[in-house]
Amino acid sequence: MVEYSTPTLDAVFHALSDPTRRAMLHRLSISERTVSELATPFNMSLAGASKHIKVLEAAGLVRRHVQGRTHICALQAARLAEAQEWLRYYEQFWEERLDDLEDILRAEDRALAEKAKHERRKGSKPKHEIKE
């Protein structure tokens, strides 16, 4: 049985409910960033951005490691997995009524997966042999 820690889910969903924070997560998915780098694109004081980062950190979605006077933030996706796990239970309820958009998305996913599969087959070689 899957156990959900509600304090964790509370914090994660709350963290995700703000568009600034979601944008920060997205930028972190591209690469690690310092606090000021993260703050830059938002029309907001550094202190304000710092608060958002702390919310993300408190929810376990971001980890920071301090290097001198700069704080480097990195995405930590595991808690997102928990949120998705919670949502997964509800799949059965929307799968019954897939609309066109969903169909299209799924088709795209399949296409991408297929493409990736082919590329793996022909394109990518193992980098290292694992010696036994």
Next chain:
Amino acid sequence: MVEYSTPTLDAVFHALSDPTRRAMLHRLSISERTVSELATPFNMSLAGASKHIKVLEAAGLVRRHVQGRTHICALQAARLAEAQEWLRYYEQFWEERLDDLEDILRAEDRALAEKAKHERRKGSKPKHEIKE
């Protein structure tokens, strides 16, 4: 390209950030309920529960149809699908982390094997490159 309506995601994630509301959704996933039925298990005034239901409704997670003096609420899962779709983008990052973990374990295994083979030979390898 998947387009996310941030007002919608804001509302959905916010709605999900409260344990009472998540519990309500779960009960609705079992069957439709009237407002008072939904309110019953929570240690809370009816008006309080009613507010929660309105938050869920505003987020598009619950639909109600009024029948005489009773309001019957039903789960509407489509918006949950949107939330999950948003989260799906991040799957690659937690899967990647698992892959990394696997790599690390495998590397450790190799290191152990090596060590065992050569007994107590000297020389330490660089642990980890920080990737950009």
Next chain:
DNA sequence: CTTATATTAAACCCTATGGTTGAATATAGC
């Protein structure tokens, strides 16, 4: 040592949130 940079802390301002209680509305049943 002094100054500049990166970040947080503190104090404050509004507004939103989650909760309450008590009155209002609508409908059902007698």
Next chain:
DNA sequence: GCTATATTCAACCATAGGGTTTAATATAAG
């Protein structure tokens, strides 16, 4: 029509949220 039931509305309260500005802290660089 009168009364009981189902639900919301309105007013209120306390606290959390998102934002600001002005220190304060820590480290880097002259």
